[in-house]
Amino acid sequence: MNQSELLRKNAENCLTLEEAAPSAAARNRFKRMGDAWYALAETQDWLDGVISPIRPRHPQRTPTRHEAD
Numbered sequence: 001m002n003q004s005e006l007l008r009k010n011a012e013n014c015l016t017l018e019e020a021a022p023s024a025a026a027r028n029r030f031k032r033m034g035d036a037w038y039a040l041a042e043t044q045d046w047l048d049g050v051i052s053p054i055r056p057r058h059p060q061r062t063p064t065r066h067e068a069d
Helices: 003-020 024-047
Strands: none
Touching: 003 024
């Protein structure tokens, strides 16, 4: 298991704990922790060269006729 897989496993554990949390505050805390673990996994993928450091730009949306006026 590489480092990013381990980080993702930690994220999944947090999301499992979120489902069983006894209060909204605890659910929110586990969700934030899971999100943070996923962000760390993505950063690790970047550091390992698995993903590009440059994210593709989203195509610019053409304004509708109403917005252009």
